Amino acid sequence: MTMEPEGIPRHRTNAPNHVYYFDIGTGIWQGTATFRVTSWRRLRRSRIGLTNKLLVTAMHIIERLTGVPRQDSNIVAKPDEGEFGQADNVVRISKFGVTLYLLEEQYVLDSNGTGVTVNGHERLGPVPGLFTRTFTYSAEIRDEGMAATYSMPLLGALWTGDYQVAPDRQSIFAELLCDWGRATEDTRRISAPA
Template sequence: MTMEPEGIPRHRTNAPNHVYYFDIGTGVWQGKATFRVTSWRRLMRSRIGLTNKLLVTSMHIIERLTGAPRQDSDIVAKPNEGEFGQADNVVRISKFGVTLYLLEEQYVLHSDGTGVTIHGNERLGPVPGLLTRTFTYTAEIREEGMAATYSMPLLGAHWTGNYQVAADRQSIFAELVCDWGTATEDTRRISAPA
């Protein structure tokens, strides 16, 4: 483990991004994800492309018919990677055991203590290699590591995701919004790192 000059382990700082990813986020999380279109008119007028419009419509209809899908997330802290540490995350959203969405992310923490650059590889749908892409976006960790705001490119649109950690540090609620839709994530830690 890398030690800072004061003898404090590198990942045991009070930097908000260290607290959020290393102290709180690390572990296995499980919960539910929701998705719905809030304005069909704005969706149809948007420039997200036909494929994304079909995906959005399908996701909205499937959730209305079958209920909210399950979300699983596994976050691994890597405090000694890079300049200020990083964390890896695998997110899987599924329904009836079928993967609807798979996202592999690498969070690169900034030395300012609040910034994060995220590199993502995503797959939409259950078929590997069919609807995939890679992308990069940013986040800012706030409130001493108890909240985060992500600026995400999803489904051809710009989304803002606000994440709030519960006081017990064992659950996180997020609301993601764009011009025509909203999504939520409500997860709880089911196991801490070994």
């Protein structure tokens, strides 16, 4: 176990990013994810490219026709890796057992106690290797580890994701917004590490 200069084990600090990923986030989460186009006019005028516009339209229509998809997430804390610890996350959004979105993320925690660099690899749709990409973005953990703001590039646009932990620390609600769209995540921890 790595010790901080004060003799405190690294994963036992009160740094907001440690609280968010190691104390609260670690475990298996399940819930729902929604996706909606909020302005078709702004989407048409956006510069996200034809492929992203087709993907956005398909995602919107599929959810409207089949209902809200399921979201599963598994976060594994790795407090002794990197300069200030990191966590790995696999997010799967599915409907009728078919993967609609798969995201593998590595959260690299900054020693300032609030910053996070996120390295992500995503797949849109059920076909491996078809719509995939690797990317990096940032997050800021706030409110003593009870909230986070992510600035993430998705579907060719910059999204701001605001995540809020419930007072019982067992559920998280997120709202992600861009100029033309809105997505939500509503998840509850179903299993914590032993």
